[in-house]
Amino acid sequence: MAQYSRISGSVGLITLKSPPVNALSAVVRQGIVDTVEKALSDPKVKSVVICGQNGIFCGGADIKEFAGNMSGPPLVPIIHAIEAANKPMVAAIEGIALGGGLELALGCHYRVAHAKARLGLPEVTLGLLPAAGGSQRLPRLIGVPAALDLITTGRHVTAAEALQLGIVDQVTDHKTVDVAVKLALSVAGKPLDARRISTYLCPPLSALDPLFEEVMQKVRQRARGAIAPIACVQAVRAAAALPYAQGMEREKELMATLFTSGQARALQYSFFAQRAVSKWSTPSGARWDTSTPRPVHKVAVIGLGTMGRGIAVALAQAGLSVVTVEPQEKQLMEAKQAVSGMLERGAKKRGVAPPLNNITYNSNIQAVADVDLVIEAVFEDMALKKKVFQQLSVVCKPGTFLCTNTSALDVDQLASQTRTPELVVGMHFFAPANVMKLLEVVYGPRSSPQALATAMQLGKKIGKVSVAVGNCRGFVGNRMLKPYIEQAFFLLEEGATPELVDRALEEFGFSMGIFKVSDLSGLDVGWRVRKGDGLAEPRATGQSARIREGRRYSPLGDLLCEQGRFGQKTGRGWYQYSKPGGREPSSDPWFHSFLKEYRAKHGLVPRAIDHQEVLERCLYALINEGFRILEDGIAAGPEDIDVIYLFGYGWPSYRGGPMFYAGMVGLPKVLDRLEHYYQAHPDVPYLQPCTLLRRLVASGSPPVHKWREVIKKLHSQL
Numbered sequence: 065m066a067q068y069s070r071i072s073g074s075v076g077l078i079t080l081k082s083p084p085v086n087a088l089s090a091v092v093r094q095g096i097v098d099t100v101e102k103a104l105s106d107p108k109v110k111s112v113v114i115c116g117q118n119g120i121f122c123g124g125a126d127i128k129e130f131a132g133n134m135s136g137p138p139l140v141p142i143i144h145a146i147e148a149a150n151k152p153m154v155a156a157i158e159g160i161a162l163g164g165g166l167e168l169a170l171g172c173h174y175r176v177a178h179a180k181a182r183l184g185l186p187e188v189t190l191g192l193l194p195a196a197g198g199s200q201r202l203p204r205l206i207g208v209p210a211a212l213d214l215i216t217t218g219r220h221v222t223a224a225e226a227l228q229l230g231i232v233d234q235v236t237d238h239k240t241v242d243v244a245v246k247l248a249l250s251v252a253g254k255p256l257d258a259r260r261i262s263t264y265l266c267p268p269l270s271a272l273d274p275l276f277e278e279v280m281q282k283v284r285q286r287a288r289g290a291i292a293p294i295a296c297v298q299a300v301r302a303a304a305a306l307p308y309a310q311g312m313e314r315e316k317e318l319m320a321t322l323f324t325s326g327q328a329r330a331l332q333y334s335f336f337a338q339r340a341v342s343k344w345s346t347p348s349g350a351r352w353d354t355s356t357p358r359p360v361h362k363v364a365v366i367g368l369g370t371m372g373r374g375i376a377v378a379l380a381q382a383g384l385s386v387v388t389v390e391p392q393e394k395q396l397m398e399a400k401q402a403v404s405g406m407l408e409r410g411a412k413k414r415g416v417a418p419p420l421n422n423i424t425y426n427s428n429i430q431a432v433a434d435v436d437l438v439i440e441a442v443f444e445d446m447a448l449k450k451k452v453f454q455q456l457s458v459v460c461k462p463g464t465f466l467c468t469n470t471s472a473l474d475v476d477q478l479a480s481q482t483r484t485p486e487l488v489v490g491m492h493f494f495a496p497a498n499v500m501k502l503l504e505v506v507y508g509p510r511s512s513p514q515a516l517a518t519a520m521q522l523g524k525k526i527g528k529v530s531v532a533v534g535n536c537r538g539f540v541g542n543r544m545l546k547p548y549i550e551q552a553f554f555l556l557e558e559g560a561t562p563e564l565v566d567r568a569l570e571e572f573g574f575s576m577g578i579f580k581v582s583d584l585s586g587l588d589v590g591w592r593v594r595k596g597d598g599l600a601e602p603r604a605t606g607q608s609a610r611i612r613e614g615r616r617y618s619p620l621g622d623l624l625c626e627q628g629r630f631g632q633k634t635g636r637g638w639y640q641y642s643k644p645g646g647r648e649p650s651s652d653p654w655f656h657s658f659l660k661e662y663r664a665k666h667g668l669v670p671r672a673i674d675h676q677e678v679l680e681r682c683l684y685a686l687i688n689e690g691f692r693i694l695e696d697g698i699a700a701g702p703e704d705i706d707v708i709y710l711f712g713y714g715w716p717s718y719r720g721g722p723m724f725y726a727g728m729v730g731l732p733k734v735l736d737r738l739e740h741y742y743q744a745h746p747d748v749p750y751l752q753p754c755t756l757l758r759r760l761v762a763s764g765s766p767p768v769h770k771w772r773e774v775i776k777k778l779h780s781q782l
């Protein structure tokens with residue numbers, strides 16, 4: 065709703081009231097219509113201030129409404145009425161003015177922002193464009209290049225930047241509404257024609273066409289298949305080229321296409337999925353709202369390899385006190401230099417002082433005696449990690465939470481090395497740990513709800529999207545990756561090339577295909593794991609060389625590793641590079657003839673494989689494992705899996721994550737194709753459709769937000 069009052073004698077005050085972010089729901093829009101009418105018809109009122117309650121101006125349109133039938137007065141005429149008003153309208157921006165919130169403010173004649181406010185047009189991140197006049201007013205106000213930047217990226221700007229760009233007229237450290245009222249009093253009765261942004265022409269630019277061509281090319285490259293950023297450029301182009309009314313028509317037309325698109329649905333799903341994962345629950349009944357985290361001020365990081373360094377940086381940047389331990393002096397010195405460099409570069413980017421004093425460097429594990437929480441980040445080796453946990457159990461003060469940064473190892477085995485298994489959880493960071501947003505927080509069977517809640521809270525504090533997952537080999541992300549990679553290997557055996565597989569996946573929207581990713585992260589990583597599992601030993605030729613434990617196995621990765629081809633770091637892998645450490649992959653004739661010989665040696669007759677088969681086999685095998693993870697209760701819901709893939713594995717955001725994507729494709733189709741491929745490859749268990757997928761299809765393929773009901777029913781029957 066919106067509340068109306070009159071203050072300082074002649075200023076009408078309209079307050080948006082719709083917690084938590086004063087989103088522009090139908091009720092709020094109606095409230096604005098009514099209160100603006102009241103203010104304009106009240107002869108005592110000479111000017112008007114619009115603000116939001118609880119220090120928040122407005123978070124934009126109510127995103128929840130997009131999924132249903134929109135009702136209530138539309139936003140565009142409301143903003144037009146505000147702009148056309150014959151009394152000065154002043155927006156008092158505290159907290160945030162985002163999307164429709166900023167568009168509302170742009171309809172006002174003046175804008176005052178609090179110094180801590182953030183402003184932006186993030187519609188593009190929801191698969192939309194600023195279609196309440198934002199795409200037409202912003203370029204008229206701040207010029208085409210700056211508007212293109214804000215509208216195509218959706219980035220938020222600070223009040224200071226907004227002032228510099230000319231989005232706001234004034235920034236204050238004091239009470240924003242008071243300052244806005246003062247301004248409103250001072251401009252009452254003054255002419256308003258020059259304050260109506262829709263009447264402006266975009267600031268002139270020479271060479272507009274080349275500018276738009278260049279921007280469009282850049283945006284297309286960055287968007288990798290996303291349609292909203294392209295539409296945003298087209299809308300701004302209309303602002304530059306057309307009179308306002310025609311520009312608005314174009315904005316409406318472009319929005320109509322986006323609004324009903326699958327991409328917008330996926331991005332809006334992902335917005336709510338990100339928020340849903342913070343409301344975690346476990347199969348044993350622990351929940352986010354009944355578990356109290358303990359405050360964490362001092363954290364230790366054990367091991368200063370690549371991961372440990374990134375974790376230490378992330379913690380220090382969030383203002384935590386960090387005690388690092390690296391027993392090898394040389395490594396410790398190198399790490400100190402590297403970490404300081406990372407902190408300095410990060411601080412420079414953010415325009416703050418580097419938090420160098422937040423970190424101490426130690427070679428003795430005794431240094432962690434008084435920390436609240438430890439993150440062990442030593443080499444991925446169970447024996448080594450066990451030893452560290454035994455030491456921690458002795459050294460740390462009672463009650464210290466003990467966390468392991470592992471990508472796949474059994475958290476429970478580590479917990480059993482300590483006297484307090486209830487205080488042990490996994491924290492699976494993604495490299496580079498100070499950059500990547502994802503954190504899998506792994507609870508073992510003995511982890512206490514408080515330990516899980518504390519790790520989740522710490523993840524949030526350091527800016528991670530944290531997802532609680534159960535303890536199993538590879539947790540969620542890496543467990544699902546296994547069948548995906550396996551299919552890619554099999555496709556090579558059957559006739560595909562790394563180039564073909566990667567192209568199909570990149571056209572789907574991944575920034576890198578699986579073979580390029582493998583070269584980047586190092587083929588030796590998976591080789592070490594396979595050797596540890598007893599899978600990678602060389603076997604005789606013939607069929608048995610490609611069977612392990614009764615199932616199909618491809619030794620291709622192992623064979624490359626035996627040749628010392630570890631990927632980028634050795635300059636050779638699935639592709640070749642100009643030098644060890646080179647970044648640009650190119651097709652490798654050696655690999656192609658090796659593959660040919662390999663197929664001949666194993667009696668494999670290559671056949672033509674198209675992009676559709678690549679996508680179906682790689683992605684549906686991955687999705688099938690996702691359903692198994694839900695079946696096993698390792699992830700609480702499809703949102704958890706989707707968020708993990710969106711933030712940790714480069715899944716294209718406009719496809720919403722693998723589980724959402726399965727729903728978009730249609731569960732019956734996914735089931736049908738898996739059945740088809742399993743029939744063709746009965747020695748590949750990952751292709752066998754799992755029970756939950758069958759159950760969902762049998763239940764009429766409900767939408768993704770209803771899957772939890774089916775999962776619950778399935779669990780109650782198991």
Ligand SMILES: C/C=C(\C)C(=O)SCCNC(=O)CCNC(=O)[C@H](O)C(C)(C)COP(=O)(O)OP(=O)(O)OC[C@H]1O[C@@H](n2cnc3c(N)ncnc32)[C@H](O)[C@@H]1OP(=O)(O)O
Binds near residue numbers: 192
């Ligand atoms: C056409 C399209 C037009 C005109 C638009 O305006 S599209 C919407 C543009 N606005 C946005 O994209 C803003 C989205 N919101 C955010 O970026 C953030 O929520 C925030 C910066 C506004 C606040 O962040 P934070 O303090 O971290 O809080 P949460 O993100 O956890 O949000 C709190 C709860 O509010 C719900 N929320 C937030 N914004 C909206 C919204 N625009 N519509 C509906 N609901 C919104 C959010 O889901 C959280 O809900 P719960 O999880 O607590 O139930």
